[in-house]
Amino acid sequence: MMTTPADATTEQRTPLNRERVLRAAVEVADGGGIESLTMRNLAQHLGVEAMSLYYHVANKEALLDGVVEVIVSEIREAVASDEGPDPEEGWKTAMRTRILTARTVLLRHRWAPEVIEKRSTMSPAIVLYYEGVLEIFRKGGFSYDLAHHALHALGSRALGFTQELFQPDGNADEQVGEEMLAEMANELPHLFGMLSEIAHDDPDSTLGWCDDQAEFEFGLDLMLDGLERVKESR
Amino acid sequence: MMTTPADATTEQRTPLNRERVLRAAVEVADGGGIESLTMRNLAQHLGVEAMSLYYHVANKEALLDGVVEVIVSEIREAVASDEGPDPEEGWKTAMRTRILTARTVLLRHRWAPEVIEKRSTMSPAIVLYYEGVLEIFRKGGFSYDLAHHALHALGSRALGFTQELFQPDGNADEQVGEEMLAEMANELPHLFGMLSEIAHDDPDSTLGWCDDQAEFEFGLDLMLDGLERVKESR
DNA sequence: ACCTGAACACCGTTCAAGT
DNA sequence: ACCTGAACACCGTTCAAGT
Numbered sequence: 001m002m003t004t005p006a007d008a009t010t011e012q013r014t015p016l017n018r019e020r021v022l023r024a025a026v027e028v029a030d031g032g033g034i035e036s037l038t039m040r041n042l043a044q045h046l047g048v049e050a051m052s053l054y055y056h057v058a059n060k061e062a063l064l065d066g067v068v069e070v071i072v073s074e075i076r077e078a079v080a081s082d083e084g085p086d087p088e089e090g091w092k093t094a095m096r097t098r099i100l101t102a103r104t105v106l107l108r109h110r111w112a113p114e115v116i117e118k119r120s121t122m123s124p125a126i127v128l129y130y131e132g133v134l135e136i137f138r139k140g141g142f143s144y145d146l147a148h149h150a151l152h153a154l155g156s157r158a159l160g161f162t163q164e165l166f167q168p169d170g171n172a173d174e175q176v177g178e179e180m181l182a183e184m185a186n187e188l189p190h191l192f193g194m195l196s197e198i199a200h201d202d203p204d205s206t207l208g209w210c211d212d213q214a215e216f217e218f219g220l221d222l223m224l225d226g227l228e229r230v231k232e233s234r
Numbered sequence: 235m236m237t238t239p240a241d242a243t244t245e246q247r248t249p250l251n252r253e254r255v256l257r258a259a260v261e262v263a264d265g266g267g268i269e270s271l272t273m274r275n276l277a278q279h280l281g282v283e284a285m286s287l288y289y290h291v292a293n294k295e296a297l298l299d300g301v302v303e304v305i306v307s308e309i310r311e312a313v314a315s316d317e318g319p320d321p322e323e324g325w326k327t328a329m330r331t332r333i334l335t336a337r338t339v340l341l342r343h344r345w346a347p348e349v350i351e352k353r354s355t356m357s358p359a360i361v362l363y364y365e366g367v368l369e370i371f372r373k374g375g376f377s378y379d380l381a382h383h384a385l386h387a388l389g390s391r392a393l394g395f396t397q398e399l400f401q402p403d404g405n406a407d408e409q410v411g412e413e414m415l416a417e418m419a420n421e422l423p424h425l426f427g428m429l430s431e432i433a434h435d436d437p438d439s440t441l442g443w444c445d446d447q448a449e450f451e452f453g454l455d456l457m458l459d460g461l462e463r464v465k466e467s468r
Numbered sequence: 469a470c471c472t473g474a475a476c477a478c479c480g481t482t483c484a485a486g487t
Numbered sequence: 488a489c490c491t492g493a494a495c496a497c498c499g500t501t502c503a504a505g506t
Contacts, residue, residue: 015489039480051481052490060480117397118348126399127422134424144431152444153453155396162389163351163397165360188361190368197378210386219387222460223453229463230456249470273499285500286471294499 016048018056022066026109029067034111039063064115065123071112072125075105075159079132091140092224098136099220103160113161133158142231150227157220164212250282252290256300260343263301268345273297298349299357305346306359309339309393313366325374326458332370333454337394347395367392376465384461391454398446
């Protein structure tokens, strides 16, 4: 029995390409976390043998570079399509909305910040993104020198993330409990005081876990306000 | 031939313990980077079989947790022994010197920031370190609420590091060359302008690579000045 | 109490070979 | 041009066993 192109059975198989491999890699990471992104697992997800991937991608390093490209491109599209305020009047709000837009993309790919930070080779997409950030600074009247400092100061915050050092641990058991709080009182008086007050102000916060979004914006505004002041004073 | 305790041959072997395993792990990472820190390699470094490590450490995760403890303890010792200015008069300089001291330790273990950031479980040493940071804020007159925001805003900066997104790539070939700069002019006009100016101001900077320490301090001061302002205005 | 040998499941990757 | 099978070196880890 011959299989014609129009054959309705499921045996059609569009050949792989780099693009499809990278998109699938993002899917795999979205679904099962970054540690589930192995060459073998990715291949299986694509209905192919692991070795086939090496035809489209040099090795795993290159795969991860490509994955970063996909994510940062998604950020650039999001940023391009929501057209914030004109940077010429109000660079600060223009920057702010851009960065918070970028952040919404990263919140859909929570594994991505870690991967982005580990790649030290600067990818084209990231360079393009920072070109846009720099454009806003320039249109807002920053000197190149100050804008340069600003890029360093912002760091990954410009892309919409900071790595939180204290993460809400997956299992709820490890939350700070009443007894543990009491135990802290002697050894860690200041942290004890702080967490007690936070727990009092917001009893729903399960003690000490915080609104990441609000904290991100607080830190971001601190930076942006600081940059504004430095700019005025020069 | 019997081997007495006083035997001068090299066959003495102090038994392992958790402490020695962790210290050796730091040594291995210092010497060959974090990717050289495998159970087998660490064991060899200690003159022992890989499986012996599991007697002293539950698994590799626990090993890395322990390694973070060692590093952060080293930070705490450094910070304790250099006794900065009294936080009651001048929390800002107290904080600044503490953080820059912490940074000197991390510069001796360049692989450590990455490991610290990946551990989401909050280790005792880190908690103790942040207790000290919080103490400075409190003695400087911060409310718990503002101090809490401040801890989030500082993030890993409080420990002395930020992950630079654009790293000076190991091989000098990849430096931004003249031709590459020219190529940028159309696609990346603002980055082109910025790098040109930086190259002009500091011809030794091999185009675009920057003084990490100066940039770290710039960002840190931005944060600290911003916190001071917010504090005054409340 | 402390260490080991053999073995397992799972990585990334090479290479020669298939269609 | 695109994909595969077999094989290799190297992971972390278990388990039963040695002293």
